[in-house]
Amino acid sequence: MPTARPAAVSLDIWGTLLASDPDFKPARNEMLRVALAPGVAADVFDAAMRQADRDVDDRCVRDGIDIGFTGRIEATLRALELPVSPLVERTPELYDAQQRLALAHPPRPLHVELPAAVAALRVPVVLTSNTGMLPGELMRKLLVLAGFGGYPGVFSNELGVAKPHPRMFEEACATLGVPAADVLHIGDNPDADVAGARAAGLQAELIRPDGVSTLAVLDSIVRACGASA
Ligand SMILES: [Mg+2]
Structure with missing residues (x-):
């Protein structure tokens, strides 16, 4: 103290x-799954996204680096052994969709x-x-x-x-x-x-x-x- x-x-x-908000991450992760990994089961994608987010957080704290929206989705896709190339051109659209969900389910x-x-x-x-x-x-x-x-x-x-x-x-x-x-x-x-x-x-x-x-x-x-x- x-x-x-x-x-x-x-x-x-x-x-x-x-x-x-407890509803935000499930809704955001489902939006990303539908856009980038529609063949992956919802629970599998959600678990991969949460694990990637935690792993990246640990790396950021260990190295003092910032890894944001695109880098965390990329880590998720890599963990699922999916191609990351579609992410490049879809990032602005996905970011806008995340913003809408965050404003609908604010912290x-x-x-x-x-x-x-x-x-x-x-x-x-x-x-x-x-x-x-x-x-x-x-x-x-x-x-x-x-x-x-x-x-x-x-x-x-x-x-x-x-x-x-x-x-x-x-x-x-x-x-x-x-x-x-x-x-x-x-x-x-x-x-x-x-x-x-x-x-x-x-x-x-x-x-x-x-x-x-x-x-x-x-x-x-x-x-x-x-x-x-
Ligand atoms: Mg904190």
Whole structure:
């Protein structure tokens, strides 16, 4: 739990503030299957997509690289031993279809009180996120729907690197206009969020991805700010 008052806060998004709508990934994966792998059973494609997404996430965190929408679908097709060539020209159409599904099934705050708790912070806030399948352009729209609109974002697909790469945290601090040592980064991944932030000179707080844990840290910051105001 942070004891000193940070001058600014950087927040991870997935697992820290937001959870997927449970209907989104099945609908998105089915859309991709129909378009790219109609001969593959729905449950087989869904399982391959989820496994590819996890494997790519692990690679991104290990190497600090960003692999997005196209790269994750490509990994799925390769795992299913299907050709990846149709993906090239269909990417814009598939991306638009994903966006429509995401806006129809937007992510939710992990805890109902989180949007108000972030708004109550009396310090600058930036959202610092590895974007995966959902790029920053789409995340900005989804964040508004989930009650986290208006905060600046540092998104891995826009930087071309992913947490724990130090450039993600340097960009967060530059966006905040606050020296790294005075910024607290909060996230649920020990490698991407905590080790990454500390290596870049920030303070870091690891939370459990249950919403309650994030809320407790945010409340402690609000109390520290009140105590020192
Ligand atoms: Mg996370």
